[in-house]
Every structure is written in C-alpha cells, then in structure tokens.
Amino acid sequence: MSSDAQATVTTEILPPRKTGTRIFGYGVLALVVVLTAVVATNPNFRWATVGGFLFDPNIFVGIANTLLLTVLSMVAGTVIGTVLALMKLSKATQLHVVAEGYIWLFRGIPLLVQLLFWFNLAALFPTLGIGVPGTGAFLELNANELISPFMAGFLALALHESAYMAEIIRSGILSIDRGQTEAAEALAMRPGQIMRRIILPQAMRVIVPPTGNQVISMLKTTSLVSVIALNDLLYSAQIIYSSNYQVIPLLLVASIWYLVMVTVLTLVQGRVERYFSRSTHVVTSK
Template sequence: MTAQTKSAIPPVTGKEAPAGHTAIEAVPLRRPGRLLLCAALLFLLFFLVEGWATNPRMQWHTVGEFLFAPVVIEGLGTTLLLTVVAMLIGVVGGIVLAVLRMSDNPLLARISGLYIWVFRGTPLLVQLLFWYFLSAIVPRIGLGIPWGPTFVDFDTNLLITQLTAAFLGLGLHEAAYMGEIVRAGITSVDGGQTEAAHALGMTRRQTLRRIVLPQALRVIIPPTGNQAISMLKTTSLVFAIAVPELLTSVQGIYSRTFQQVPLLTVACIWYLVATSVLNVGQYYLERRFTRGSLRELPPTALQRLRAALATKQEPQT
C-alpha cells in the first residue's frame, strides 16, 4: 500500500525536492525544424531588402530630394484632411443608420437598409464621379416649398466643388459600412442590460447613450480603426476628380520628370508613416475602452521601455 502511494506522487522539478518526490531536470523541447524555417525566412527577408535597398534604379537620391517637397507635403495634408472629414461623416452617419436599422418603425428600418444596399453595392469611384458631375443632372440646388416657390438657390458647380465632392463620396460611402459595424457593436451588448435600464425608468435614447453605446465601443473601435486606415489609402481614388491629394501630387511630379518608381516610393513612405500613426492611435483607443473588461491592461510602449530598462539595471546576484 505504501509503495503504491509513493509511486502515485508526481515528480517535482528543481534542485531540492520534498520528501517522497523525485527531483527531475526539465529540458525544453527542441524544435530544429522551426529553427531552420526561421533561419530560411530571415535569409530570404534579408536578401529581398538588401536587393531592394542597393538597386541603383531605385534612385534613392531622388526619393530624398522629393520626400519633403512642398507639393508632396501639401498633398499629404489634403489626404489627411480627406481621411478625417470622411471618417467623421462615416461614423456619425453609421450611428444614425444603425439606430434606424434597429428601429421598431419598419419604414425607417427599410430606408436604412436601402441606403446601405445602394452605397455598399456601387463602386466608390462611381460615387465620386457621380457627385462631381451632379451639376449635369441638377444645375441648381434650391431651398423652398416642394412644387412651390423657391426661397434661395445655388449654382451646383459652385456649391459642390472638387473637394466637397470628395468629402461626400468618401463619407457617405463609409457611412454604409460603419452602419453595419455599429449595429454589430450594439447587438453584442446583452439585451438584459437594456431591459434593466428601462426598468429603472430610462428612455430609449438615454439607454442607448449611457448604457449600450459605451459598451458597444469595445466591439466598434477595432474595425473602425481598420476602416480609418483603409480610408487613408482609399483617398487616392479622388485623383479621378483632380483633387490634389498625395498620390495626385506625386503623379504630377513624375509626369514631368519621368521618375515613376522613386516618386511612388515617396508616396509609399508617407502612407506608411500616416498608417503607423493611426495604428498607435487605435491601440490607445482600444486600451482606453477595454478598461473594466480586463483585469490588467496591456502595457504601453513607454511602459515596456521602462520595464526593459529596469530589467537591465537590476544587479546580478
């Protein structure tokens, strides 16, 4: 009986084991295949980067010459402006569309569904061109009584400029996608919380603003960040209506110098820089709105740096 009891005791790792336990030395599992694969991938990556960086046809001196050119910086500013305004229109419009889509009123729900169907089902480039050539269908836009007198009217060409057409095309198209993202976030909140809020006397609007939306943001923010990054690159489509954003500015330069690849490299560098900034912003937003759902928040870059420095400065015993 005693021998069976001792054999059932699991072994313990370490130099010193309690009485009745067998001390063993844990050896990490060796994976030579994984090491070989990592080495091959690192070699391939180094080979590609080294070949790209040392290729004389890349003309890196031209890249450095035009990287901070005034026309390129101005185009970058237009790209960032288009991204911010379009995302604001998209987020606000998406919230409205999501609320209407989930409304008890069947007419409002169907109007929201029709909007999403139309704007998601047609290409963005077509929508941009439609807004740009709107004056061909509606020469003047007026305010007044339907089928009655018009109090004030405007020339459509003066009212909807190239930049305004870009705002409308990008923003209204983005609202259709954001409507589905917001609706998914709202439906992810437990319905019992809505019932409890109504039992406490909250109205539907108060429940949505104070209870549902703050919790739905945990689900909404990650795909919204992806949409913002996608919008930054999608703004390049406004070249079709001659808006001088980053890619259009770069195209204007290489159409005169015939140095396409170096100038496109300049555009790629600035797109990567802007995307990296948006990634950092998305990380901190996610970290901010996950408070309360995680026991410990993920560390920031500064906190990781401090931890690494503290580890190096610890005295060795």
C-alpha cells in the same frame, strides 16, 4: 534512488523542440535581408531623388488634404452610420427598410463609380436650390461651383463609409446583453439615456477595433480621388512626375508617407483599444 529523487525526475517537464520552426524562421529572415539589400542597392530606384522630393512642399500639401479628407469623411460616415444603425434596430418597419436600402445602395456601388457620379452631378442637376415645394427656390446654387473635387470626394467617401459603419455600430449594439436594457428600463431611464449611458459605452469595446481598421482603410482609399484631380498625396506625386518623368521615385515618396501615416494611426488605434478594453482587465489581489 529515493522516493523524493524519483518524484523530482518524474515531474520534470522538458520544453518541446522547435528546431524546424527556428530553421524556417532564419530562412525567412535571410530572405528578407536579401530582398532589402537588393532594393536598397538597385540604382533604378533612384533613392537620391526619393530623398530630394520626400519633404517637397507640394507633397506636404497633398498629405494635408489626404488627412483632412480622411478625418472629415470618417466623422461624417460615423455620424450617418450611427443614425442608420439605430434606424435598422428600430421597431418601425419604415425606418428599417430605409436603412436597409441605403446600406444596400452605397455598399453595393463601387466607390470609384460614386466618385465619378458626384463629380459629374452637374450633368443631372445644373443648379441646386432650397425652397418650399410649389413656391420656387429662394436659394439657388451652381452645381459646378458647389460640387468641387474636394466636395465630390467628401460626399462619395462619407456616404460609402457610412454604410459600413452602420453595420459595425449595429453589431456592437447587439453584442450587449438585453438584460442591460431591461435593468435600465426598470430604473425608468429613457431610451436615449439607455443608449448613451448604458449601451454605447459598453459597445465601444466591439466597435473601436473595426472602426480603427476602417480609418486606416479610408486613409488609403482617399488615393482614388486622384481620378477627379483632387490634390491629395498621390495626385501631388503624379503632378510632379508628370513634369520630371521620375515616376518610380515619386511613387516611392507617396508610398513612404502612406506607410508613415498608417503606422501612426495603428499606434493610436492600439492606445484607443486599450482604453476601451480596460474594464475587461481582471484585477487580482496579491
């Protein structure tokens, strides 16, 4: 055998055999197919009823309220969380302590308890007033009228979410090297400018992925507001099946729409993550 042929033989790399992994994969796939067939052919699921209520107007009202509550709560939670993160990073001890206490309180109390608390706020404060201390309130509002089910759900979700967003945003800010701030300070940039133009744009690569997960989690968490009779997706399904007793089909309708919304949000999250991570892509010359 010539030296060239021998070199060819010795440098040939064979791919590793993955027979066991493939067999296991085919087994899992077969199990999924069987389970899908069982669910699809089981008459107790009443798929015809599911299809009949899938596009019911009342279901769409619930979807609209769910999406609205998710968007408003996430926006408010992100804004408050940003303020809390800056307070916690502040050199002022008072601001740091207040932020720590807020996060400890709203992250420690279960969300369901917070929902019920805000919904029953009128038991503590029958009227809510605005005014200068010692001179009386110049504007008084009935708490029962002001704290509607939607407002109670919004307050509970936004305040609860802000505690988590504060830690996400704080970790994103801390991920940026201190040298970036020092370089900006050398250029006589103000702290606000440094945060807006230098720190936050770079921190978004760290902040966006967990924030996207929080949005998806928030969408599903809104189902808790059904306990205070807020007409979200789950409550709309409950109202329908309380009159026709089609419990399983209506729960399937709600589940399908939750899956649709989560899928859309997941796709949006992926696009946003790719947008903010574009600066990390290495461009190689041909």
